[in-house]
Each structure stands twice: as C-alpha cells, then as structure tokens.
Amino acid sequence: MGSKAAPNQQEDYNLKDTKPQLGERWPHGGVRGGGGWISSDRATSTYDLVEQMFYLYVRVVKAKDLPTNPMTGSCDPYVEVKLGNYKGKTKHFEKKTNPEWKQVFAFSKDKIQSSVLEVFVRDREMVARDDYVGKVVFDMNEVPTRVPPDSPLAPQWYRLEDRHGDSKVKGQVMLAVWMGTQADEAFPEAWHSDATSVQGEGVFTIRSKVYVSPKLWYLRVNVIEAQDVEPLDRSQPPQAFVKVQVGNQILKTKLCPTRTTNPLWNEDLIFVAAEPFEEQLVLTVENKVTPAKDELMGKLNLPLNVFERRLDHRTVHSRWFNLEKFGFGALEGDKRHELKFSSRVHLRVCLEGAYHVLDESTMYISDVRPTARQLWKQPIGILEVGILSAQGLQPMKTKDGRGTTDAYCVAKYGLKWVRTRTIIASSNPKWNEQYTWEVYDPCTVITLGVFDNCHLGGNEKPASGGGARNDSRIGKVRIRLSTLEMDRIYTNAYPLLVLQPSGLKKMGELQLAVRFTCLSLANIIYLYGHPLLPKMHYLHPFTVNQLDSLRYQAMNIVAVRLGRAEPPLRKEVVEYMLDVDSHMWSMRRSKANFFRIVSLFSGVISMSRWLGEVCHWKNPATTVLVHVLYFILICYPELILPTIFLYMFLIGIWNFRFRQRNPPYMDTKLSWAEAVHPDELDEEFDTFPTSKPQDVARMRYDRLRSVAGRIQTVVGDIATQGERFQALLSWRDPRATSLYIIFCLITAVVLYVTPFRMIALVVGVLWLRHPRFRSKLPSVPSNFFRRLPSRADSML
Template sequence: MQSHPPQEFYLKETNAHLEGWKFNGDNLKINYDHVREMQFVYVRVVKAIDLPENDVTGSCDPYVEVKLGNYKNTTDHLEKNSNPGWNKVFTISKDQIQGSILEVFVKDKDVVNDDYIGRVVFDLDDIPNMVSQNGGLLAPQWYSLEDKKNEKAKGELLLAVWMGTEADDVSHLDASESNICSSVHLSPKLWYLKVTVIEAQDLQPSDERPFPDVFVKAMLGNQTLRTTVSTNKTTNPTWNEDLVFVAAEPFHVPLIFSVEDRIAPNKGEVLGKCDIRLQHVDRRLDRKPLNSRWYNLERHILVEDEKKNEVTFSGKIHMIICLEGGYCVPDESPHYSSDLRPTEKQLWKSRIGVLELGILDARGLLPMKIKDGQETTDAYCVAKYGQKWFRTRTIIDSFDPVWNEQYTWEVFDPCTVVTIGVFDNFHLQVGEKSRRDSRIGKLRIRLSALETDRIYSRSFPLLVLQPSGLKKMGELHLAVRFTCSSLINMMHIYSQPLLPKMHYIQPLTVSQIDKLRHQATQIVSIRLSRAEPPLRKEVVQYLLEVGSDTWSMRKSKINFFRVMAIFNVFVDVWRWFDRICNWKNPVITVLIHILFLILVMYRQHLLPSIFLCLFLFIAWYYEWKPEHPLHIDTRLSQADNVHPDELDEEFDMFPSLCAADLVRMRYDRLRSVAGRIQTVLGDLATQGERLQYLLCWRDPRATVVFAIFCLIAAFVLYITPFEVVAILTGFYVLRHPRFRSKLDSVPLNFFKRLPERSGCLL
C-alpha cells in the first residue's frame, strides 16, 4: 500500500484578513476610494547610452524632447555626456491629447540649431494601460534610436510609457532602489516572420565553379535558417521553401539574406547579400495571398583585408516576406499557457473577466545565503499571466516576508494558467552582479479550476526538487479570485478552437513550433533582463519552463503512471464485470440479469439510460467536488521516493558532464527501459496486423474459415430477432463459473494463430 505524502506538502485553507482588500460576503473589491477617475499618459525618461558625438565640437550635450500633438516638453541638457541620465517623468492629461503618435526625441544642444540624434515612436493604441493595476510602476526598457529615415541610429534610450491615473506613485524613482521596489514588466509583442524563398537570378559564381550548389541562409538576430541546396545547379536556382522566424517589436534587428555556394560541408562562399528592415515588411492577418518581390543582392569585394566603399550588383532574389499576425506566438509550455490570443490586436475577442491576485506573505522560508556571517533570505515574488509580469518589492532579511500587494489581469480565455514564483534577490550588494537569483519555489493556478466570483485564500507549499531530493522551502499565502463579466461569453469560449484559426488553416509542424517557442523564450528573457529593474534571465526561464522537455527517468515514470491512472478506470470496470460474471455476489448478478433483460427488450431506452446514469454519477459526486485549486502533487510527481541517481541524472547538464562509466550505466538503463517500451509497442502492432491479415488472405485457410463464419452469422442474424441474439449473448457472457472452461475460447485461439509481420523483421 502506497504511503501518502507528509501533511506539510498539502495546500492549506486560510481565513486571514487581507489588508487593502474589502470583503462583502463573497465579493472582493479593490480599495480605490482615494483614486479619481482621471487618466494620464506618463513618459518616464531614465537615461541614454552610447550617443554619438558632434563632428564639430567633438562632444555631446544631449536632452530629450517629448512630443504628443500640441504637447511638447524637454529635459535639461547635460553637457559633454554621451551616457546621460535624466530620470524625469512627463505627465500628459488624456483629456488634452490631440494626437495619436507619441514621439520621444534625443537631441544635441547647439548654439544655433540643435542636432537631431534619434527618436523613439509610440502609437497610443499600443501603450499599456496600467489604470487597473494596484502595485508597481512599469519597468523602463531600452529602445534603439531611429534616424529621420526610420533606420537604426547610434545610441539607446531607457524609458517607459504607460497610461495611468494620478494615483500612480511617480515620486520614488531612485534607480538605486530599483532592485527593491515593485515593478511591472511587459513581454515584447512577438510575430511569426514567414519568408518564402522562391528563386534567384543572375548570380555570379566564381570561374572555378560554373555550376554552384546554391542555398540561401537567412539570419534574424541569433536565429539562422537555411534552405536546401537547389537542384537547379545554374545561375538561376529555385527553391520554393518556407522559413519561419520569431520577431519582436520594436523591429531593431534587420533580416539578413545571403546566397551562398556550398563548397564544403558547413562551409559556403557568399555570392550576394541583402538586408531588409522589418518595418517595411507586409503584415497579414489571414491566408490572403501576398505579392512577391525581387530584392537586389550585393557583394563586397575584399582588397587587402579591407572592404571597399562601393558594392557591386551580384544578382536578384525573389521572395515573399510577411509578418503573420493571425498566429499565437507562445513563449510558454503548451500545458501552462496563459495567453492564447493572436499577435494582431484586431483579431482579439472581448475579455470575459478579470483575474485578481493578492500576494500576501510567506512563512517559514529557508535561508538562501550567508550575509555578514548570518543566514538570511531577501525574498520577492514574480507573477506572470499573459504579457504582464508583476514583481513585488524585495523584503530584506526576513524568513516571513509580508508583501500585501495586489495585481489584476484581463482574462480572455478561462483555460489558462497564472504562474507565481518566489526568488531570493542576490543583487542587492555591490560585487554580486554575477550571481543568479536563487529559486525558492513556484506554483501554478489554472483559472478553469476556479469557481467564478469566489475568493480563494490559500497557503501553498513551496516545493523544490533538488539533487538531494524533495525539499519544502516554505509556504506562500495567496488570495485569488476569477471574476466573470459575462457567463454567456465564457461558455461560448468553450465551443471555440483553443488556438487562433491560422493554426488550423495553415498549421506549423510540431518541430517548428518547438523551435520557435525556444526562440521566443530567448527573446523574452533577453528583453526583460535589460529592463530597469531587470527581470533576470534565470527568473524568466524558470517561470517559462525552459528545459522542462528534457528526458529523465522520473518524468518517464510520471507519464507512465498518468497513463495507468486513466486505464485503471477501465481495469476497475473490467474487474467489477468479472466479479459479476463469476457470481461472486449472486444477488448483484441476478439484478444485472434483470437489468440486462429490460435494456434488451426496451433497447430504444439504452442510450438515454446511459446518459441518465452519467448525470446521476456527476450529481452524486457534487458533494465531493474539489475545494482547492489544482496544486503540486508530490505523489504524482514521483518526487517523494525518487532514487538519488535518477535525480543526479535529471540535474545533469546537456550534454552530460558526468564520468564516462556513469554515463554508460545510465545509457544501459535507458536502453533497458526503451526495450520494454519497444516490446509493448511491438505487441500492439502484432494485434493490429492479425486483424488486418484476417481479411487479406495472408493465411488462406484462416480467411476461408472467417469468410464462412461471416456468411453464416449474417444469415442467422437476418432470420433471428435482435432480442434473442442479445439475450443469448448476454446470458452466455454472464454464465455461471461451473459452465466455464479454464482454457482459452475458440475465437481467441483462432485469433492468436493468425499471421503477423514480426517474422519479416531483421
């Protein structure tokens, strides 16, 4: 008999008083009585780096100008500073806004005319609305500057733009406290960039290779994809292949193409290159066909290891390039998705509710580091749902931190998951920049498992699987409520496809989706790590489940027992039926006979009776419906009794860093497990092949016997009433054990003698 996990691993219900939350029965209201419904556009300009120097003066005296319609305001200029810091907030009343484009210029102060350095442009429709949030300011992010031709200019600007109310606290903007204060982060807007490489013309290969093996290599940031080598070995090769990338707004990184001649494995000679700015690429919301375009290829000629200023024409390439707005670009595991909307905002449906989360406190956190000779923990929480990441303030030197911070998200699909992680801040002191924030624990709450308009106040155990085994790091006290604005709209969502339509009209392959999700995760982690305060890479990847798809013995056992748990239902039904057939309880068996006769004689009521039984079964289990949200199950996770060697294998790097003999042992163990799985799959294939060969004359005698049986059965069933056949069959199955033989039945013996294809294998 299996032992149950310790009581400390279970979720606990609490009735704590929630400061800042008002209770009225089961209603939860945010205490915003002091907030007037007056909205503003906030522009927080923090600093800039790597600004260009003036060609005449040899220095830079930069300042920032904010322009929105008739509104214009500037910061002070800083003399001779290519890396200036302003840390100033501009407040623009929404009632006074007369434009839709917000421009933030960086200029160089001059005596006569100020020099233009660059700008950052925002569309007001894309500015995040923080009116409904009650904690943390939007974290500034780095933006590349653009010149007057919308090309990338030198320098970057750190700023944040959001829509808020006058209640937003914009006074505490000291950068030295950025690692302590709460903040709000936004994931970048992600697109699928689809490139269809059609053909090239007028290529100019070297004289030594007049018939080149040409392929196209496309690069977007750290993403590199290649076409196959063209089968048309001429100067006009063709491909007709699709390449798909993940692109993030704002589009600072150009898409670079190079047409190359493969002269050796993994080595090619560049025949021509071209750069394409994504700002000028077409955007598509559906499968509407797009016009293809020809792009000129250029080649730089090397002379004395230096590039010439001129470039030469080296051919043309024919392609279709578009940003796909009809797809959902996931950066999370598909099992824990929090956002299933397409990229383009025009395709979004109306929200169905609001998710309110209160991060109250934690209890019994373990010490995570030693500071000044004493064990301590500086804890903070990060909550992720959709594109919004909320980070609480850091509570310094406390094993029982109290946050009492509240956050809200708009909900567009109830079949989504909010993820909350607890971390130890390792970046509060000088000299600790190279260290990583330690993981204290993580939990997930599935919205569909929550009752609407009900407050769940629970203390969740923070469990972490370490190389030494399962460890409880403390408890996190949360209050959560999912409020539904329209029950009809929410029920309608259940009838809709889980993903946007483009995923079904023009689906991507499984391997493509996995690779693109990995790229999306890398883009999000890099972008958020450059915010101020940064949401560090290890934090983002931990919440996004990076590396969770690697193989381990423990995860294999988990999936095996999950499958067995499903089949156990059928096994239990079969065991119950076997007890009925063997007359273990004669009274129940007689009742089953009577019920069977009723259903056969009144077979028109068979299906209604089945559905009525299902309804009664559901109604019976209402009394035992779950009272807690879904949470970590240590028994299901196979974490409470996992073998130390299996844990060591799971935490090993990829590729492995272990000794050769240990890797050999684990490889042999993996071969043993895979061999058993292979045997089971072979047995399943054997049964299917026997059914197939029953009709295909592979065994002529068996096929003749089965054909004669089918003919006789058809004749008997034609002249015999259905009730008689059903009653005789049922009584035969339910016959008393004294009339049963311990040997296999004739049909089973016949089936086992049918041929199968295992003899055809090497």
Template sequence: MAKPNQNQNQNPNAGSTDEFNLRETSPRLGGGRVPGNERFGTAFDLVEQMHYLYIRIVKARGLQSIKCINNSNNSDSLPDPYVEIKLGNFVANTKHFEKNCNPEWNQVLAYPKDRIQSLTLELNVRDKDNGEEEEDLIGGVSFDIVELPVRVPPDSPLAAQWYKLEKRMNEGELMVAVWMGTQADESFPDSWHLDSLSVSGDGVANIRSKVYLSPRLWYVRVHVIEAQELQVSNNRQTTDVVVKCAVMNMILKTKVCVKPLWNEDLMFVVAEPFEEQLGVTVEEKVGNREEVVGKCLIPLHNVEKRMDTRVVSSKWYNLEKHTRAENGEVNVVQLNSKIHIRVCLDGGYHVLDELTQYSSDLRATHRLLGTPSIGVLELGILNANGLTPMKTRNGRGAVDAYCVAKYGQKWIRTRTVIDSLNPKWNEQYTWEVFDPCTVITIVVFDNNHLQGVDNGGGAKDSRIGKVRIRLSTLETDRIYTHSYPLIVLQPSGVKKMGEIQLAVRFTCVSLLNLMQMYTQPLLPNMHYIHPLSVFQQDSLRHQATQIMAVRLNRAEPPLRKEVVEYMLDVGSSMWSLRKSKANYCRLIEVLSSVVSFCKWLHHICIWTNPVVTVLMHVMFLILVYNPQLIASFVLAYIIGIGILKYRSRSRHPPHMDIKLSYADRLNGDELDEEFDGFPSSKHGDVLKMRYDRLRSVGSRIQTVVGDVATQGERIQNLVTWRDPRATAMFLGFCFVLAAVMYVVPIRGVVVVVGLFVMRHPSLRNRLPSVPMNFFRRLPARTDGLL
C-alpha cells in the same frame, strides 16, 4: 532491469507529505470595492490593509550655509543640504546636494504605522560640509502624528505645502506633505521603505514593485523561391547553392540545390517594435567551404502583416557584395543577381504561450483578431512564511524575497522585502481574462542584486518556489484564500522552501460569453489551417524565449534571464526518468476506470455475486426488449456518477503535487541525471550505466508500442488477404452472420450473445475462446522486422 525498492528510493528530504499539501486560510482581507469600479476591484480588497506614515519631501528654497550665517565674510558659500527624518529612535537621511540653496529631492518615505514609537515627526534640514566632515542644522519642521490627515484612495493626492524652517536665523523654507495611508496609495510603489534603507546606489531600483508588458511577438515567414543571374565562381553552369536567412543571432538555411530553385519556408520570431533586419545570404558550396555570392537586408518594419491565409505578393531583391578594404572600411557593390522571396509577418498565430506547456494567453498576435474579455482575474499576494535562508548575512541566514506573477502579456513584480524569512507584501494586481482555460504562474525569488546591476558580480536570483493556478478550476466570484507550499526540486531531492499565502478571485462579466468560449477552438485558426511541425515548434520556442528574456531584461528594474526562463518553464520538455515514471502513473490512473469496469464485468460473468449477476440478467433483458431505454439508461448512469462526484469535488485550486510529480520517490543517481546538462557532462561508467538504464526503459516502451501496433495490424489483416485462409473464414463468418441477422430479429441475437457472455462458470471452459484463438493467429507485420 530489476525494479528498485521504493522504500530505498524514498527521498530523505521529502519528510512527511502532509507538509506539501495546500492549506485553506482565513486572512483579514480589508478595503471593500470602490463604488462604480466593482469590475476591476482596485480597492485592494484581496489583501490585508497595511497602514503607513507617508513623508513626501519635495524641495527647499532660500537655504543658507551655516558658515554664511555665522560669518558674514562667507556670504558666497552655498550649503550642501540634506533632510534628516527623525521619528523617535528612527533616523534616516535623504540624498544631499552639493552647493545648492534650492535643492529638489522628490523622495517619499513610507514608515509602517505599527512601528511608530513617537508622537512627533521631525524633519531637519542640515548642511553637510564634506571638506571638514561636519554636519550643522539649518532649520527644521515638526509634525504631531495624531493630527496628521488620513488619505483613502480614490481621494486625490495630498498637496505639498511650504513650511518655514525654525531655529537659527529662520532662513529658508521646506516643501513637504505628510499623511497616513495604506498600500493602496499611489506613492507606495515608488516610496522609500524602512527595510530598504540598507540598500544604496542602483540597488534601490531593484527592490521596487513594477508592472511589465511583454513584447508582442510575431512569426516571420520567409518563403525562398528562386534566384537568377548568380555570379558563381568560375562561371560554372551548375553549382550547389544554399540560402541562409538570419534575424539577430538565429540563422536558418534552405536545402542545397543545384538549380537555384527552393520553394522552402523558413520561420523566425521577432518582437514589436521591429528593431531587427532580415538578412538573406546566398552562398555556394566550394569543396568543404561556403563562399558568399551575395546578400541583402530587409527591414522588418516594411514587411506586410497578414492575419489569414491569403497569399502575400512576392518580390525580387537585388543582391549586394560586401567587401572589406585594407583600411577596414566595408565596400558595398551592387550585383545583377536577384533573389525571389515572399516575406510576411504572420499575425494569425499566437507566439510563445501556445508553445509552452502552461498557456496564459491564447489570442492571435494581430490586434484585429482579438476577442473581448470575458472576465477579470484578481490576485492578492499576501505574505510568505518559513522561507528557507538562501544566503548568509552577519553570520545568520537571510533571504530577500520578491514575487513575480505572469498572466497574458502582463508580468508583475512585487517589492523586495529585505532580510525577512516571513515577508509581507500585501499587493494586489488585476488582469483581464480572454480565455478561462489558461494558467497564472506565481514564483518567489531571492534577490541577489541589492547593490545594483554593476555590482552583482554575475550573481543570479535564486528560485524559491512556484505556484500555478488554472482559471477554469475556479468558481466565479469566489475568493480563494490558501497557503501554497513552495516546492523546489534540487540535486539533493525535493525540498519545501516555505509557504506563500495568496487570495484569488475570478470574476465573470457574462456567463453566456464564458460558456461560449468552451465551444471555440483552443488556438487561433492558423494553427489548424497551417500547422507547425514539431521541429518548427522547438526552434520557435527557443527563439521566443530568448527574445522575451532580452526585452524584459532591458526594463528598469530588469526581469533577468533566469527569472524569465523559470517563469516560461524552459527545459521542461527535457527527458528525465522521474517525468517518465510520473507520466506512466498518470496513464495507469486514467486507464484504471476502464480496468475497474472490465473487472466488474468479469465478476458479473463468473457469478462472483449471484444476486448482482441475476439483477444484471434482468436489466440486460429489459434493455434488449426495450432498446429505446438504452440511451436513457446510459445517460442516467452518467448523471448519477456526476451527482455522486459533486460532494467529493475539489474545493481548492490545483497546486504542486510531489506525489503526482514522482518527486518523493527518487534516489540520488536519478536526481543527478535529471540535473545533468545537455549534452551530458558525465563520463565512463556513470554514462554507461545511465545509457543501459535508458535502453531498459526504452525497451519496455518499445514492447508496449509494438503490442498495440500488432493488435491494430491484426484487425486490418482481417480483410487484406495477408492470410488467405483466415480472411476467407472471416468473410464466410460475416456472410453467415448477415444471413442470421436477416432472419433472426436483432433482439434475439443480442440476447443469445449477452447470455453466453454472462453464462455460469460451470458452463465455461478454461481454455481461450474460439474468437480469441482466431484473432491471436492472425498475421501482423512483425515478420518483416529486422
């Protein structure tokens, strides 16, 4: 297949690659660390301080209806109270209670200080009569903004006080607390923000910031051994029997055996607390169908946990027969049949993250195998700029952005900033670090559930962009403040969706412990003692992702399936032509240093620069006659390269690189193929063309792999007598060389070989050398291929 012109494949949406680069910023970070709590940095010193007016409305007592005040005959009527918050032109209302003279609101309003346009805050308690749709003032309280107290954590929360309602008959009291604070206040996450006044119902819970803990995942290893006294159809002596094990909607089965003896392992993923049961079903194959012989249920909370390679004791389980009566009831019949199974919860592995491409936690599941923390990761999510509108609201583009960050078992979600293309979060979060060779993932989403879960209409939160930061690339105790491009690959091409500004700091507790981690195995020991097969890894990855999505979707507010799957890079292992090209370019870049060295040596040998070649002859002779200097020379050369590379080192964390991803050189058909589902939804000529292209790419890979295998087989066949004459010649040469090496000093042999390799071009022959001709004539196993 002809190589396409890269100029024609240039993505028109990519634009200039400079806009996809990382930019260092200088935000005004405030706060300062709290004395005595420097390690965890809870003083929000990685974000810009945002000042708010906090209004906490607790409750009221002794309220009377306006009708009761104006007319003594209506003494039995109760008010429908609510509180009106009035600050200049800003007016907001709390929820109202029907027929309640002692309502409790417990609502907190956070109003940005820079948007205050009045010196007086008014809190008016009003009576809402739904029958006549009229509103009346019961009484109110006013506050002078200048005189409000300022609360700075870790000060204790400001106590609410009772205030006598003014106006009317001076009936009733209102308990409130009003103060000035920042986003470090404990009331900030659950407060009622100005931009969320348009959100009602269940949607209010979907815009607040929350911290989630992912469930602890375990591997369930089911070793099916044998069965006895199976009651098969027609009492046959031999029959095909299979065992199926199921956890939730995941079903695995053993191989089919004539004798009920399997000795086969099946593995599942479950989450703590163990709500599921392990279902074991024995079935016999009768023709083209399978009939149930018996089944049993094993509660997982009774299964033994192990953290090493010890063998868990096996047990015999009685099988049951479940039949359905005519009235629909299920009858359970105890059978004499038994099945021999060994079940355990393997806690020596780490589930999910070690199966993904970007690991944020490498600790074993069992708590007793945990390691102490080596440091603290602090992340400040400042703001985003220039976000692309994701929806239309009131005839203009809008986006309701929030961030999700994941590291280890802790997931965080910022509050949703309503209808802003330049949202400001200024929220700070902290994680304990147990391994520096891990990655934190930050993703920006557009919230499409502002009207609650039930009214979402099946909408999904749209992805805006993703950022990954590897902790090992960060210097300790340094604050990194950069603006990261938010890049998304769409069917129309790669697109920049905006920028997100982050502040990151990795604090090391002990440098010795940090350096020691580099000498430890990357994964828990069980991954090396009892490694998982590729098929098991694919199956377990799918199970773990589904369980994680289900559990986090049950939180309030939920982290929905599309969010969890995007955070866990589901589908990243699917084949695409773009990824193949990107990995090929990465391989070429890695081998470029070897190629450069070979080219440099070739120029030395052909005397391209006689001065350099003579100097290399002198260096070569010095090293030959002083072999003790060879190791020192090589180490000094490596040290020199490291020192020269220090000045050109990267001074910022890694980010999404469209050039590295080969995303800026894609045509429409390649993008359409990458976004096509599995199995493919295409038909006809399109599918045929893509299949032919895949065969073309596969043929190149096949050729390269075959060439590498051929060279290895030729090396092996030097001594295997596949070509008797070639092997005899090679062994004879080895005998002569051994004799020469015994007689002639090794130094002389090396000098002769080195000078021969670097001989002058006038002494060279253009034909291949004798050793190369001999090697190319060696046989390989290609003759046996069909």
C-alpha cells in the same frame, strides 16, 4: 534507495486553507482625520484581497529661500526625515537655495515608536559635520489618513524652525504627510524604512514593478528562387543554398538538388521577431564548394518593418530583391560590371500576427490571443490576485555570517508580469500587494514564483557556497483559471517545492488570495465550443520541430527584453517562470507520465472486477438486476444509448459531492518527486549536452535523452487526453461539467423520443458527408474537449 518523505512530512506538501484578515472596503471615500471622516463622492477602494498595511508617507517636494553658509557662501541642501530610530535622506544639490527633490518616504506603522515626525533640512559639508539649516516637526496624532481613490494630499509650505522650535530660520520646505496603505500611488516608488541596509544601485531592485512582454510576431520567409547567382569559379555551376539570419536566429534552406545559376528552393523559414523591431533580416546566397567550405555569392539586408503584416489567411505577394555581389568590382574595369542583369532572389515575406506566439515554451498557456490587437475580442472576466505573504522560507544566502533571505514574488499571466517589492532579511515576508489582469479565456494558467534577490549591493554569498550572482529560485505555483469558481475568494497557503540534486525540498509556503470575476457567463459558454487558438493555427499549422524552435527563440527574446527593464527581470527568473526545461529528458518525469496513464485504466480495471463479481454471483441481488437490465436492452435496443447518457448524467450529479474545493497545486506523488532515485536526480540535473568525458558516450547519451524526451512528451500528451475524459464528470472545471451533464440530459431525452433508426441515419450521413461540407476548423466537441483541464497543472 529513493529519498522517501516521512509520513508526517507529507502533510507539509499539501495545500492549506487560511483565513487572513483581508482588507475591507472603506465605508466612504475621502480623507480621515482626527475629527472623523471627510465625505467624498468618489468610489470606494477595491484593494480588498490583501491585509491592509498602514504606512506613514512623507512627500518631500522642494524648498525655497534657504540661507547660505556664512563660511562658504553657498548651500548644498538635502532633507533628512527622522521617525524614531529610522532615518531617510534625499539626494543633495550643490550650491542651490531652491532645490526640488520630489521624493517620498514610507515608514511602516507597525514599527513606529515615536510620537513625533522630524524633517530636517541640512547643508552638506565635505570635511566638517553637516550644518543644520532648520526643521519641521509633526505630531503623529494630527497626521490625516488618506484612502485611494481620493486625490493625493496637497503638499504645503512649512516654515523652518531652529533647534529650539522658533520660526526664526529663513527658508521654507514643501511637504505632504499622511497615513495611507499599500494601495497608495506613492507606495511603489517610495523609500521604505525596512530597506535601509540596501545601498547604491540595489535600491532600484527592491521596488515592486509591472512589466509587459514584448509584442511577438512570426516572420515567415518563403525562399522561392534566385537568378543569375555566380560563384568565383565560373567554370562549374554552383550548388546553392540560402542562409537567413534574424538576430541570433539562423536558418538554412536545403541544397538545390541541381547545380545551376538559377536555383529553386520554395522553402518556408519561420522566425520570431519582437516589436519594436531592432534586428534586420540578413539573407545570403551561398555555394557549397566542399562539405567544409561555403562560398558567399550574394547578400541582402532588409529592415523588418518593410514587410507586410498578415492578419488572416490572405495570400502575400512575392517580390524580387537585388543581391549585393561579393568578389566583383575589386579591380577597376572588371568586365563583370558589364552584366546586363544583377543577381536577385525571389521571396515572399510577411509578419504574421494572426498566430498566438508561444512565449512560454511550455504547455501552460496563459494567453491565447493573437499578436494583432485588431483580432482581440472583449474580455470575459477579471482575475485578481492578492500576494499576501510567505512563511518559513529557507535561508538562501549568508550575510555577515548568518543565513538570510531577501524574497520577492513574480506573477505572470498573459503579457503582464508583476514583481513585488523585496522584503529584506525575513523568512516570513509580508507583501500584501494586489494585482489585476483581464481574462480573455478561462482555460489559461497563472504562474507565480518566489525568488531570493541577490543584487542588493551588499556582501551576500549564496548558501550553497558558490559564487553565482543569480536570483535563487525558492518555489513556484500554477493555478488554472477554469478550475476556479466564479466570484469566490480562494485563500490558501501553497507549498513552495524545489527539486534539487539532493532531493525534494520544501522551501516554505506562499499565501495567496485569488478571485476570478465573471463579466459574461454567456461569453464563457460560447468560448467552450470554439477553437482554443487563433484560426491560422489550424489552417497553416507548424511542425513539431518548428514549434520547439520557435518557443525557445521566443523565450530568449522575452528574457532579453525584460532584462533591459529597470529593475531588470533577470533571465534566470524568466526561464523558471516559463518552464524552459520542461521538454528535457527526465527519468522522473517519464515515470510520472507513465503512472498517469496507468491510473487512467484504474476505472476499466474496477469495471472488469465488478463484472467478474456479477458473473460469479458475489452479490445475488446485483446480478439479478443486471440480468433484468440486460434482457430489457436486448428487447428494446433503442434504449441503449439514452441509458448510457442518463447513467453518465447521474454519475456527474453524484460526483458533485466529491468535487475539488481548492485550486490544484504541486503534487509531489503525482510528480514522482518523493521516491526519486539519487542516480535519476543526477541524470536530471546533468548538463545538456552531458558533462561526461567520453565523446562516444556523450553522443549516445545525448541522443538517448533527446529521443526519450520526445517519448516523455508524447506519453504526457496521452495522459492529458485521458485525464480530460475524466474531467468531463469530475467537476474540476465546474462550467464544463455543467454543460456536459446538461448535454447528456438533453441527449437522453431526445434519444428517448426519437426512433433509433432515425438517429443512426443522421449520424451515418454526417459521418460520411462529402469533404466539401466539412470545415477545416475543429468541431464543437473537439474544441470543448481541448478546453477541459488535466492533471498536468499539478506536475512539479
């Protein structure tokens, strides 16, 4: 039997409305001290989608004229900042009386239990206790409050005092002390008092960071022909093919059908390359000697930056390249050095930036812009996301014998990835970090994931008992921007659901505040009638196999480049955020897509039942009205089409009352995750290729999964198209539904006043028009339809 959720447990899987105390804009810019506000002409802060969290900041800049130790004759200074039970230390310098630290410490106001802040300057000793140099004491009631965007507080020189508070100690230290919020510029790089248990390199992995995906290009290599390629055995002409490698991507042409020294292929090989280009294009011409043996006849190495960058559909010129020969010139005086012409290959190579490189490997597109920045248009809106907190997170690992979670959140939209700071040992972490993205198309998706940090340098062990050191996934949220009302703040708690081999499990809830601000409503309406992707996607489309391969390669490149940042955004995080396994076979997903299609026919079934009731006079009044309407339409056939459009207009107006008020979320019923069979889960979590021992079973099983995975994708696409039809009048995309019902109203009026024969003539002429008058780009209705949302965003 499948693992079904209890009735009361279903409520936990739903989206919840929340009412957080979001930060308000300060009444004035400036620094607030004990005497009130210090006025400023600067703009007020807009960090208003998160709860304000106050921190005491201590910036330790440098020191000068520090006294030396009488015993050693030198000074190895460092600074210790003490606030109650919390202590933070700077790095130490050896034999330096004028050190510069430039380090910031942050203490959460909620945890401050002391009325004084003490800053000690100490001299590090290797054997004895560290020597006391001097200190500076601050009264917490006198610390000013700074509110961005005011300029940073200027540091000041303070004379060091001895233990008794007398300024008799030689030396001064430069400090700045202020009370601020998480909107402060010093917040991301500051040492935080709640992360004192993190040691060594783990300190770098807990800070919040912003990442940018590498700029990806398509590299199109058109292998045309080669000349004068000769095998080692010249008695038999070669059967040649070309192998091209870019990084770890390897593609081959087909074998030339004829054995000749001048083979012809004319094949396109497509690769993904990331800028700045680190790989080279390595091309080899090889001879198929036997099915198990290939012979190298020539090689070519070219850097990628020498190729033309194509931004439109213009033709790229081909070039001849000389090949490096193999097997020739080993002996001095070899007669083959006397060849008049060397072997060469004819190529047409270009970097294509007019395409949108799918760096997501899924259908959840968050960026529709081409790679070339010259083709970008102006943004149409601003997306602001406040990552507030999480509640009820499950323990992900054990530390010192007890379960714990060190959670951080990652958000991905367009080329920009953000990572919040890691909250140490908390099942209810509070981040309260706000991020902003420019929006170029509303029909895009932002993805947010929560992970457990397993790289803090301690003795943590995974809760599962395994030895893996990967950051564990806690859950994920997807939000389609077109389902959001403009300029409205959405505050919701999203369930974090993960499907495990043991079944569906709720890992907690993620609380967000989301706002989509419109910059130009006219531009948004304009976009709904234009192609979703760049022009080259439709003029020179890729095949399905090419797209699958390119998505996979793009994902690997993005994972490698982001994994080289500091702190790294690790591969397991990137793969989970990009849904790398979304195209793998799953009986559960196949069932879910099947029932999505079945639900589409529910309206047709309801209509047939209603017609049956009409025919059987279940409701005499309704049947009489249907007869009257039928006779009217028979007598006046020109009223049929305007009546249909007017009826759809009225349905759209009626459905406005029942429109979805909250963003979509992970639907466990839609995903068929509640009643999944354990055997199906075992199959879904099986490796690919399968880990079954029998070779024959493995081959057949993998083949079945590969074919079924494609069927699953096709079924899902069919369901998506049907759900887009439903979205026309369901107000899931308020702007699209508004446009459609206005179109229905205008069409109804036009059809009422225009003779039916004229409408039929115009439609027939347009439908049968000559290909010369047809555009290769999709039509306005097609573009509008492709932008409509489907329920795929709610699939788990």
